[in-house]
Amino acid sequence: xxxxxxxxxxxxxxxxxxxxxxxxxxxxxxxxxxxxxxxxxxxxxxxxxxxxxxxxxxxxxxxxxxxxx
Numbered sequence: 001x002x003x004x005x006x007x008x009x010x011x012x013x014x015x016x017x018x019x020x021x022x023x024x025x026x027x028x029x030x031x032x033x034x035x036x037x038x039x040x041x042x043x044x045x046x047x048x049x050x051x052x053x054x055x056x057x058x059x060x061x062x063x064x065x066x067x068x069x
Contacts, residue, residue, distance in 0.1 A: 013042065013050035022053060023060075 016034075020027045030051070033039045040055045 012053075014053050016049065016051070019051045019053060019056065023056075 014022065016027050016030045020030045023030075030039070034041045034049065034051075039059055040052065042050045042052070044050055
């Protein structure tokens with residue numbers, strides 16, 4: 001399944017819960033990956049974080065597992 005990132009012609013970001021459902025993982029998994037910097041996220045406000053599903057997919061497809069530097 002792929003997500004084109006657009007809804008009605010506008011760029012669409014997902015909440016943590018939406019991304020978890022989309023990837024079939026737990027919300028906690030999304031929190032851990034984002035906190036560790038393994039998936040990209042956008043902080044909109046103190047307690048408001050959104051995810052670009054295309055960017056997350058790209059990381060998971062091309063750079064998973066994350067390389068240790």
